[in-house]
Amino acid sequence: MYICSCFGITEQQVKKHAADGACTPRQIASACKAGTDCGSCVRRIQAILGRGACPRREPADQGQPVFSDFEELEEAA
Numbered sequence: 001m002y003i004c005s006c007f008g009i010t011e012q013q014v015k016k017h018a019a020d021g022a023c024t025p026r027q028i029a030s031a032c033k034a035g036t037d038c039g040s041c042v043r044r045i046q047a048i049l050g051r052g053a054c055p056r057r058e059p060a061d062q063g064q065p066v067f068s069d070f071e072e073l074e075e076a077a
């Protein structure tokens with residue numbers, strides 16, 4: 001199933017990038033461009049990251065502002 005229809009990025013691809021260390025929507029965007037066009041997929045990407053696809057999400061678990069990247073992406077859209 002496509003997460004990002006603008007770039008044809010699937011949930012599996014997002015999970016792969018997350019497993020490779022992309023822990024924020026911005027890092028996913030750097031890896032595959034997902035979220036950098038219309039931005040409507042950013043929430044879905046955030047949800048995938050939030051489900052623990054990323055092995056190194058300690059900052060999120062420590063209450064650091066993981067949504068800051070999301071807001072910057074929205075402003076850029």
Ligand code: FES
Nearest residue numbers: 004006037038041
């Ligand atoms: S659906 Fe991902 S940028 Fe548009």
